[in-house]
Amino acid sequence: MQPKHLRFKLLLLLLPGLFCALFWQSTFPASIVHADSVITPTPEGTSGEPLKLTFPTAAEHPISSWRPALFPIPYALGPHDHFYLDRPIAVTEVNWPLPDYRYGYQEAETDSPHTGVDIDAPLHTPILAAGDGKVVFAGYGLALGGGNTADPYGLAVVIKHDFSFDGQSLMTVYAHMEKIEVKVGQSVTTGEEIGRVGITGNTTGPHVHFEVRLEKGNTYTVQNPELWMVPPTDSGVLVAQIKNKYGGTINGKTMWVKSLTSGQTWTVITYADVNVRKDPYYQENLALSDLPAGEYEISCQYNYQTYRFNFAISPGAITPLAFSPENGFALADLSDATNDAFLLPVNQ
Structure with missing residues (x-):
């Protein structure tokens, strides 16, 4: 077993494009990937005992014929990410979330939005x-x-x-x-x-x-x-804040996301209700995971006007967008977001 400081140096050598040495002040387990932030674990309770972190066991992911394996968990390329969880269906099986009934969707015959x-x-x-x-x-x-x-x-x-x-x-x-x-x-x-x-x-x-x-x-x-589910190694996640001119969320709105490489189009609908729980940092009302890395166009129609915007998805990363009728789509400015530090999973 290598000492932690040797594993840390090796990690920096392997991933120079992702890490900024000026921000790193601690040594982390080699099973976690972080970038561009100082990460301070916070223990639960005040027992006075030295902090001991217990991370999810990184299960082996066989390479499947239908897509690449998943990143090891826990995984966090950005400072506000929390890909702590594996998939409940093995990667050897097709395990996309069903596109027509995502989190926050609501069907006409139901009385509340979908909770998963x-x-x-x-x-x-x-x-x-x-x-x-x-x-x-x-x-x-x-x-x-x-x-x-x-x-x-x-x-x-x-x-x-x-x-x-x-x-x-x-x-x-x-x-x-x-x-x-x-x-x-x-x-x-x-x-x-x-x-x-x-x-x-x-x-x-x-x-x-x-x-x-x-x-x-x-x-x-x-x-x-x-x-929360770790993405495949070739894919990332899109989140968006879709708001009206008053700053309120636009609920139940259809958006189209098109790959400029393959031409494949995804139809995604914003959360059905303003009360659907959002991520504390991204404050999204739209999310679309498992997008293969590459260039994309997002579009929608609002008040008889068509809006389009090109953006990029990177492997293992969350790309945040924002929309308003006045400004159209843009990369989201999250500088005023509430939680300002990624939190490692802490042993309970």
């Missing part, structure tokens, strides 16, 4: 833990309680992870299972099978509903999983 992403997979496909942690719920009744078999989540598992974010516990939810293979209180590791894809609960076909929750005290808020 749905990942399509055949019946019986293994569902995997997205990070190390402990099972805190397993069975029916996640929403309705009491083991209610009419619960919209169907058979579900909740994992409370061994790492936190900004003083809040991090949990993931896996729903619509065919069967559950773990028990409450059981410890699991990244990539461990916890159940199988099914059609229990409110679902129109086999898939896993995947949620990310931040919990503090007895309350929790959901977050967009596309900003």
Whole structure:
């Protein structure tokens, strides 16, 4: 095992284009990639013991025929990123989030926006833990309680992870299972099978509903999983603040994202409701992950006018855009954002 300072020097030699030595004042584990910021881990509690960080286990990602492997977790190219989580469906299977029912979407027949992403997979496909942690719920009744078999989540598992974010516990939810293979209180590791894809609960076909929750005290808020699941090594993430002339969000608006290399077009819709929880830094109301690196055009129609803007996606990076009717699209100015430092996952 190499000493930490030797691993740190090796990391700098390997990634000179990504790191700025003036900003680095500490030595970090080699399994994490950071850039352009000083990172100060903050422990939970004040026990007086030396800080000990426990990171998610980096599971092996086999190279698949349909796309490259994922970056190792946890991964953070930018100072405000938190790609802490693996995919709940193995990379050997197609595991894109379903494009027509992303986080924040709302269908006409439902009374609330979607609180996670749905990942399509055949019946019986293994569902995997997205990070190390402990099972805190397993069975029916996640929403309705009491083991209610009419619960919209169907058979579900909740994992409370061994790492936190900004003083809040991090949990993931896996729903619509065919069967559950773990028990409450059981410890699991990244990539461990916890159940199988099914059609229990409110679902129109086999898939896993995947949620990310931040919990503090007895309350929790959901977050967009596309900003927490580690991307493929050739892909990045688009986020955007789409606002009207008064500074309010434009809800349920269709946008088109076109690759200028391949010609492929993605249709993405802004969050359906102003109350949909946003990332504390990016404050997005639109997110689109797993975009292959390259040049893109985003476009929309608003008040009988067509707006277009070209931008670039880089591997492992989040590209933030902003839109207003007066200025059209532009790269987002996030200088006034609230949380100003990336936080390492901290052992609980």
